Amino acid sequence: MKDLKSAMVMLIIFTVICGCIYPAVVTGFARVLFPDQARGSFITDGRGRDAGSRLIGQPFSDPRYFWPRPSATAGFPYNPMGSGGSNAGPTTPEYLKGVGDRVKSYRESGVTGPIPAELVQASASGLDPHLSPEAVLLQVPRVARARNLSEEMVTKAVAHATEVRQLGFLGEPRVNVLELNLELDGRLKR
Amino acid sequence: MNRYEWLQTLLLFATLLALVRPLGRFMARVFQGEATVLSPLLAPCENLLYRICGVDRDEEMDWRRYARAVVLFNLVLVVSLFAILMLQHLLPLNPQKLPPFSWQLALNTAVSFVTNTNWQAYSGEQEASYFTQMVGLTTHNFVSAATGIAIAIAVIRGFARRRTSLLGNFWVDLTRAILYLLLPISLGAALVLVSQGTIQNLTPYKTVPLLQPVRYDKAKLDGRGVPVTDATGKPVTESVTAQEVTIPLGPVASQEAIKELGTNGGGFFSANSAHPYENPTPLSHMVEILLILLISGSLTCTFGVMVGNPRQGWALLGVMLFLLLVSFAVLQWAETGGNPLVADLGVSGANMEGKELRFSLAGTSLFTVATTGTSCGAVAAMHDSLTPLGGMVPLSLILLGEIVFGGVGSGLYTMLAFAVIAVFVSGLMIGRTPEYLGKKIEATEMWMAIVTVLVAGVVVLVLSASAMITPAAVASMANPGAHGLSEVLYAFASMANNNGSAFAGLNANVTFYNLLGSLAMLLGRYAPAVAMLAMAGSLAGKKYVPPSLGTLPTDKLPFALWLTLVILIVGALTFFPALSLGPIVEQLTMAGGT
Structure with missing residues (x-):
């Protein structure tokens, strides 16, 4: 019985320490040291309006925009309220048909040759904001045509938006699709 | 693998190995009650805490009392967490006005977090309030991890001590694990994660406009919120346009740090560590992998130090590291090869379904083996969408019993059960007395080792088989055929071994999986824990037998190899039939192109 009392009091004390004080201390330090990241890395456009988060991708299907990775979030693509992947098994017929359909829409937009897997296979979070530079460059002719811009100019915007490996060796080079599209619409701060 | 992937893999393991010794020795000092750098700051808090709880720090417990304290404490934890989940709507810090959990889901979730499993049949951003996440789940991440560490320390004392029945004081071990180990490391790690973009706030979810509005079909609801169906009973959908989206926020970093460090694995969001706000x-990503492996790896060193021969610890770490690296190689190879059925459609490159671009393929594979080799169960990729052979790697790592680093504490004590079995079997084969660390291995020790090693296997096979003959359980599978079996096998493997990751296509929030899953998690956590404490109690009472010519040295390479073999043979004998019906059949189907 002595142990039962210890158990209950321990739980209360550790709930206070680990469940209240610890997260509060982290929140406090985070707000002072890294306020932008702690809030969610939101992008403010040139006119001071919210334009989404740098870390949360958005859906695009218009030829004027670069298309991001397929998303299997609940409800509609890139729904931040239902993060998650397709969880499709690699031999499931329905899934393979879906991949085939996506390949077809890239073919119709004028892409020839092999298509990078990330363009037709859904991400794990369904919110992946990035594409590899190769997958973006593949879409340059379409975007340039739809916007009446020279491919050179669009390629330049892509190069500008490309991030290198973190610390020079971590991860892969990548392009933030939402930021690139905002840039093309002239909505990013200069 | 390109050279950058090689470099990041090498650097990860170099960092881990560099940290094992200092942290392992630090833990040995903490749990032997010696002064450490943190003592001037923490010792007064520690003493105050004992006084409030009525704990006498010098009063040691025998194995029965230690086990009773563990079970009692965990029972209190389950009840309190169950209450929080059921009363979520009445509690503060619920800006989204979320309703309470159903009782089956609350029970499953409470058991899941208390047993360090963190199986999640709910979706964090849609169902859990900030109060639930912080006060409920974050707290339990700490105490369940500390419980595991405390048990491991008591088991080590069983090997280290002579002619005593005492294994230490559970309350003291628990408190020290949290104050000296988990809190300081989590605090530092959480801030590193925030610097990278992991969020940490208590503001309500934020609505932002979409640059290109999206049209989608949604189930039509009538005035009372009930889905409308047409004459044939199919739900009616209507086309709607989303102009803006709601982005969920919350105190993520503080939970993320302890979730990895304590090998808990329960994600703040549904997508877990694949979510850009978590990782x-x-x-x-690299920091999170390191956190997952850190304590379990270092405990091998603590073990070596406390039994008086650090090489004994290195031998166990060597076995773990070898199994982890082999698993990584197989997974990386399988995923690099891609999916031939997808390649036929004109697609190039590795299998990217269910993976995030920013982590690189090697980074994703490293996370996957780390999270399933330990009982963490956080995911940075959707395991359900790995290639069949690739998916068999995390499944096998779980089925081996969570010993490839394993859960904090539980990994070490389960590994010690395998070591005891290896010593015993080799003793039989070569006619030497079975001794481990100077203690004779006798019937009691063998019984307890067998219980520890086999209980999860029996639970997995029996429950998976019962799922196969229950129509409601079969209906939960998202993918047909062999892959569906893999999903169910993975679910029970994950719960019985307290991992908590999933082949998430399976809809687990149904009564069958919620209730039988709770049972699997309880058996998988407490049967081995109590058995190992019983073994420790028996060992502690024995006298020390100095090594003689007839003793098998357990700190040398031949024993490490033998131990690896025993682990693989036990695993293969238990699970080969089930694996060959699931992932192996599917791999053959995929390669055959049908």
Whole structure:
């Protein structure tokens, strides 16, 4: 019985320490040291309006925009309220048909040759904001045509938006699709 | 693998190995009650805490009392967490006005977090309030991890001590694990994660406009919120346009740090560590993998130090590291090869379904083996969408019993059960007395080792088989055929071994999986824990037998190899039939192109 009392009091004390004080201390330090990241890395456009988060991708299907990775979030693509992947098994017929359909829409937009897997296979979070530079460059002719811009100019915007490996060796080079599209619409701060 | 992937893999393991010794020795000092650098700051808090709880720090417990304290404490934890989940709507810090959990889901979730499993049949952003996440789940991440560490320390004392029945004081071990180990490391790690973009706030969810509005079909609801169906009973859909989206926020970093460090694995969001708000950059990804492996790896060193021969610890770490690296190689190879059925459609490159681009393929594979080799169960990729052979790697790592680093504490004590079995079997084969660390291995020790090693296997096979003959359980599978079996097998493997990751296509929030899953998690956690404490109690009472010519040295390479073999044979004998009906059949189907 002595142990039962210890158990209950321990739980209360550790709930206070680990469940209240610890997260509060982290929140406090985070707000002072890294306020932008702690809030969610939101992008403010040139006119001071919210334009989404740098870390949360958005859906695009218009030829004027670069298309991001397929998303299997609940409800509609890139729904931040239902993060998650397709969880499709690699031999499931329905899934393979879906991949085939996506390949077809890239073919119709004028892409020839092999298509990078990330363009037709859904991400794990369904919110992946990035594409590899190769997958973006593949879409340059379409975007340039739809916007009446020279491919050179669009390629330049892509190069500008490309991030290198973190610390020079971590991860892969990548392009933030939402930021690139905002840039093309002239909505990013200069 | 390109050279950058090689470099990041090498650097990860170099960092881990560099940290094992200092942290392992630090833990040995903490749990032997010696002064450490943190003592001037923490010792007064510690003493105050004992006084409030009525704990006498010098009063040691025998194995029965230690086990009773563990079970009692965990029972209190389950009840309190169950209450929080059922009363969520009445509690503060619920800006989204979320309703309470159903009782089956609350029970499953409470058991899941208390047993360090963190199986999640709910979706964090849609169902859990900030109060639930912080006060409920974050707290339990700490105490369940500390419980595991405390048990491991008591088991080590069983091997280290002579002619005594005492294994230490559970309350003291628990408190020290949290104050000296888990809190300081989590605090530092959480801030590193925030610097990378992991969020940490208590503001309500934020609505932002979409640059290109999206049209989608949604189930039509009538005035009372009930889905409308047409004459044939199919739900009616209507086309709607989303102009803006709601982005969920919350105190993520503080939970993320302890979730990895304590090998808990329960994600703040549904997508877990694949979510950009939990794991935003390649660096945060590497830090999280390191946190997952850190304590379990270092405990091998603590073990070596406490039994008086550090080489004994290195031998166990060597076995773990070898199994982890082999698993990584197989997974990386399988995923690099891609999916031939997808390649036929004109697609190039590795299998990217269910993977995030920013982590790189090697980074994703490293996370996957780390999270399933330990009982963490956080995911940075959707295991359900790995290639069949690739998916068999995390499944096998779980089925081996969570010993490849394993859960904090539980990994070490389960590994020690395998070591005891290996010593015993080799003793039989070569006619030497079975001794481990100077203690004779006798009937009691063998019984307890067998219980520890086999209980999860029996639970997995029996429950998976009962799922196969229950129509409601079969209906939960998202993918047909062999892959569906893999999903169910994975679910029970994950719960019985307290991992908590999933082949998430399976809809687990149904009564069958909620209730039988709770049972699997309880058996998988407490049967081995109590058995190992019983073994420790028996060992502690024995006298020390100095090594003679007839003793098998357990700190040398031949024993490490033998131990690896025993682990693989036990695993293969238990699970080969089930694996060959699931992932192996599917791999053959995929390669055959049908």
